[in-house]
Amino acid sequence: MTALLRTRHSVLPGFTLSFSLSVLFICLVILLPLSGLAVHVSGMGWDTYWNVITDPRSIASFKVTVLSAAGASVINAIVGLLLAWVITRYRFPGRRLMEALVDLPFALPTAVAGLTLAALFADNGWLGQWFSLAGIQVSYTWVGIMIAMSFTSLPFVVRAVQPVLEDLTPDLEEAAATLGASPLASFRKVILAQVMPALLTGTGLAFTRSLGEYGGVIFIAGNLPYETEIVSLLVNIRLEEYDFAAASALASIILLASLVLLFGIQGLQARLVKRWHGL
């Protein structure tokens, strides 16, 4: 097996061991459960499947999930770009703290984030009261879902854009300025153009994550069927009702969407790497 797979000889030891254990692990931990779902879904018949996913409640949950995730991704693209820009470009007191805190949503368990955001944006909460003064209801609406999703996926954009901004030397902007570009024009034409691929990658990852977000959302969402029920929650509800077929059918849709997004983003990245390094 190893002779067939190995195209380049290496004197370093451990190929057979590391390769076979890695493949075994990936098969058992990742691929077996995935194919389990595929087998389960394919066994249920097209009609049942179609009925489950076109059920009005399912459709509503798809809508809420995708729209909130899209909204959260737009927020993240803007906020993420701002944070990445400020962290890489300016030196000011508190910068290191800011950089460390950006990763908080990844380190903080999603249930904690969900619980806290729900309290923060409740009608009498620290932030919620201001919103309700302005007549905006956050908790138990898609706005709350969107806020929760943008919290849990905030670091993606910052972390994708930051290295690119670090590589962009200020001479580019200076060159644009000497050519008579206004600061705003030089930002749009010079910086945004270069950052765009990374920004898209980061936003894509944030969107993928938001589609599947669960713990962060359910506390703030109110979980009203047809209104603020996300797909992941509906899957869980169907499971609690012992309706495996419905749960699996719904799950297969988000799974497919996230895999397509993942491979799409990876393909995009590979193409960009090639273009940048001229390989």
Add this chain to the structure above:
Amino acid sequence: MPRYAHQWLLIAAAFATVILMLVLPLLLILHQAFAHGLAPVMEALTSNDMGHAIRLTVVVALITVPVNLVFGILLAWCVTRFEFRGRKLLTTLIDIPFAMSPVVAGLCYLVVYGSQGLLGGWLADIDVQLMFALPGMVMVTIFVSCPYVARVLIPLMQSQGPEEEEAAVLMGASGWQVFWYVTLPKIRWALLYGVILTNARAVGEFGAVSVVSGLIRGETLTLPLLIQMLHEDYNTVGAFTAAGLLAAMALVTLLLKTVLEWRQRV
């Protein structure tokens, strides 16, 4: 230091965002937990449910982290030190848990190992229950947190190249000696970094675990699941006390992460 007003404006906007989105939630946790003073917090901390949840969470993390550590090292070694067909595929597959909804991940495990699952009948025959028990919770936690170590190690080992290992081989080192004396010292900080990230995810996992845990009070509730349970019981102090514990873990994670990133740069 910024020189112009618009630069200070941007910094102010960034600070406002960070405070509103990130700092305020942390303060809120403290505020809510200690809303009625120290006594209820102590009571919540010493309750049986909390004690059990903490122990269970630690056990899950203690099993998950070493498994994923070993797997991460093996995969990183394999894809950065050898060239073979399918190398790209392996590194792509490893990202799947990142992209998947944790609830779907839990469901996948249920579909395979649950009582009505593909292997369910066989598991029942040999009298093994994986789902709605500790083994299932560990399995899905391993799933959701398996990419971290490999993801941290692969770019590092790629950039370090195989020459130092080759040099060691030419000086007569055996496989273990190469790994132990050359590779491991080079990657130890990154490895620790990966472990910290894996641990944070393992401790905090909610969606996947909630599907396979069965939510049996005093038996299969980890800290994040307990938060939900207490929240539904309108036990605000209890919920925020548990949240505070996890937030403290998150802050320690961030601190270590920052220190390690700084160390790696030097």
Add this chain to the structure above:
Amino acid sequence: MSIQVENIRKSFGAFTALHDISLDVPTNQLVGLLGPSGSGKTTLLRIIAGLERADGGRVLFNNEDVTHLDARRRRVGFVFQQYALFRHLTVADNIAFGLRLLPRAERPSRRDIRDRVRELLSLVQLDNLAGRYPAQLSGGQKQRVALARALALKPEVLLLDEPFGALDAKVRKDLRRWLRRLHEQISVTSIFVTHDQEEAMEVSDKVVVMSQGRVEQMGSPLQVYEQPASRFVFDFLGHINSLEGLYDGHNWRSGDAFLRLDTQGACPDGALTLYLRPHEAELAAAPTEAAHLPVRVAGRSVFGGTVTVELEPQGWGAEVLEVELDRVRWDALQPDRQPALYLLPRRLQTVTCDGDLGPQVAPA
């Protein structure tokens, strides 16, 4: 220890890195593998070390077949292009690494290891840097540590991959001489890889010129330079001027220019290209009977005792020519006051129309 390489072949996928390479390196010689990048020289070195496995052929040390011997048992010293020093170990620990890994029976005592490290450090003139980490060393120092580490196990074969490749020009020159002297002090058979002609010429006992996975020529530096075996070798070793024209058995002509050449029938009538090395020509105010090559000075640069002159051919077809002249003679010629100048080649390499090298000739 002598090294023989017999019919080594190696491909990476569709790309053939080495076609049937055979070499013979006698004991204690220092041999330079010279070639452009992609010529297969590093691959050959790695095969000799055992880091790469050949698709066919044999490698012998002292007539003993080591083709299938593990790299870790070949006991060769190897210096990597980027040094590959263990970044987490001090200079002394780097050098002692191999000694400490020896099986208990062969391993020297702690004190002996310390002495050996000290001895090696003084050999590479880095006595006071034992406690430093690689990141704290300059390129030249890293290079010498890498060499000391490679010599720690007293190998009889020393292999160096572009040993001076990553260093700046001045350090390179110093290290080159130092390596040459060091090689004379210790008895070891060495092969080093380089793409730098000067380096190969100065350091090696023998030069192996490689191109596209083949050995073009093997010989002493002088031999390779004076009697190149192929057009590639001639081309690769230093700058050449190429003069294209027609030959009629007695005279070579191109426009207004001509050279009287006696090739004793070695070159057929017709198109004939002549290669001229920059230093094998003279400049004069008048043509000779045998050489009439009118030129105009288009540029000059003075460096030390040599003047490098760019010459534009007048009334004949060739690109700008580059010649190196002795500065004293250049000044004596007073080129700016001369109405016309003529190039007088001392020696030319003929290249026939099918691309083979013909005899070397002088106008007469």
